[in-house]
Amino acid sequence: MSEAGLTLGGHGPGITEESPFAIPSKKLVMWLFIISDAVTFGALLFAYGYVKNASPDWPEPFRFSPSIINVMLMTFILVTSSLTMLVATRAAKEAEKARAIRWILITVAGGILFALLHIREWLGLIREGVRLFQNPWGSPMFGATFFAITGLHLAHVIGGVVVLTVISLGYKRGRYNSDDVEIWSLYWHFVDLVWMFVVPMVYLLNVSR
Amino acid sequence: MTTTDKATSSLKTDLIVYSCILALSGLQVVLAYGHAQGMELMLRMLAVALVQAGFGVMYFMHLRDERRNLVLALIPATVFVLLMMNMIWSDSFRLLHMRTPIK
Numbered sequence: 001m002s003e004a005g006l007t008l009g010g011h012g013p014g015i016t017e018e019s020p021f022a023i024p025s026k027k028l029v030m031w032l033f034i035i036s037d038a039v040t041f042g043a044l045l046f047a048y049g050y051v052k053n054a055s056p057d058w059p060e061p062f063r064f065s066p067s068i069i070n071v072m073l074m075t076f077i078l079v080t081s082s083l084t085m086l087v088a089t090r091a092a093k094e095a096e097k098a099r100a101i102r103w104i105l106i107t108v109a110g111g112i113l114f115a116l117l118h119i120r121e122w123l124g125l126i127r128e129g130v131r132l133f134q135n136p137w138g139s140p141m142f143g144a145t146f147f148a149i150t151g152l153h154l155a156h157v158i159g160g161v162v163v164l165t166v167i168s169l170g171y172k173r174g175r176y177n178s179d180d181v182e183i184w185s186l187y188w189h190f191v192d193l194v195w196m197f198v199v200p201m202v203y204l205l206n207v208s209r
Numbered sequence: 210m211t212t213t214d215k216a217t218s219s220l221k222t223d224l225i226v227y228s229c230i231l232a233l234s235g236l237q238v239v240l241a242y243g244h245a246q247g248m249e250l251m252l253r254m255l256a257v258a259l260v261q262a263g264f265g266v267m268y269f270m271h272l273r274d275e276r277r278n279l280v281l282a283l284i285p286a287t288v289f290v291l292l293m294m295n296m297i298w299s300d301s302f303r304l305l306h307m308r309t310p311i312k
Contacts, residue, residue, distance in 0.1 A: 020278065021275065021276055021278060021279040021282070022275075022276045022279075023275065023276075023279065028279075031279070031283055035283055035286070035287050038287055038291075039287065039290050039291070042290070042291045042294060043294060046294040046295075046297060047297075049251075049298070049301070050297050050298070050300075050301040051301075053298070053301035053302060053304075053305055054301045054302075054304035054305050055305075056305065064242075068238065068241075072234070072235075072238060075231075075234045076231065076234075079227060079230050079231055079234070080227075082227075082265070082269055083223060083224075083227045086223050086269060087220075087223075090219065090220075186270050189265055189269040189270045190270070192265060192269070193261070193262045193265045193266065196230075196234070196258050196261045196262055196265070197255075197258045197262070199234070199237065199258075200237050200241075200251075200254035200255065200257070200258055201251075201254070201255075204237055204238065204240070204241035204254060205241070205250065205251060205254065207241050207242065209242070
């Protein structure tokens with residue numbers, strides 16, 4: 001048997017099947033994670049809708065000022081951070097390391113600002129008397145669902161901020177490459193997309209008129 | 210087209226998509242203070258959010274540039290699972306209309 005045949009038969013290194021999706025396995029894993037996370041958020045939002053539908057006294061506490069203005073500002077910051085992450089990814093693909101790192105760090109700053117505004121929003125509601133299982137306005141489940149959904153999203157943002165910081169430092173040192181920057185940019189865009197469903201479902205359907 | 214031209218063109222597309230997503234977010238706020246209520250308002254909001262998500266997935270996450278079988282492997286399964294979750298709605302309305310009245 002030839003050497004090539006032996007290598008094929010033994011599944012040796014260097015001879016591997018082409019990826020069915022023509023993307024690196026790390027990127028495929030990220031896509032699969034995103035899909036599973038989308039279903040998790042979907043289930044939470046459906047559960048939220050279920051509880052809201054089944055509660056005749058669901059509160060509508062979000063006033064235009066400060067809540068909705070704050071949410072609009074948070075949306076602007078998060079969508080803008082997606083744009084800066086796109087610029088960073090493109091710079092990394094063009095091997096412009098310094099520019100890519102600068103734009104990743106700008107994205108991280110956007111994420112931190114978003115998290116701070118989110119915590120300010122939470123503290124405002126807590127000061128008004130919202131707790132996990134009680135609030136001054138109506139259905140006691142409001143706090144539990146609100147904090148669960150926005151909390152999970154906030155955890156994703158904070159996780160993203162940490163990972164992007166690690167990636168930028170690793171990319172600077174040569175530990176990570178442009179593929180890693182691209183793969184984690186997918187995660188960051190996903191966090192942005194989830195927010196586009198959280199805002200209407202959790203905030204805008206409960207505005208105080 | 211040179212590399213610089215391509216980069217400029219891509220940035221222009223990104224900026225257009227970014228503006229569209231922000232404009233759609235603004236539209237959601239306008240809808241929230243409009244005359245629509247309840248289920249009608251929720252459906253309108255979700256329709257706008259789906260368009261935003263579509264823009265994000267296709268342009269920001271570059272799914273439109275990937276091989277078609279990746280799209281076919283990811284999207285239909287996700288949409289199917291999310292649609293199946295709709296099964297719970299009828300039970301939530303049953304709870305609302307057949308519940309024990311609050312004392």
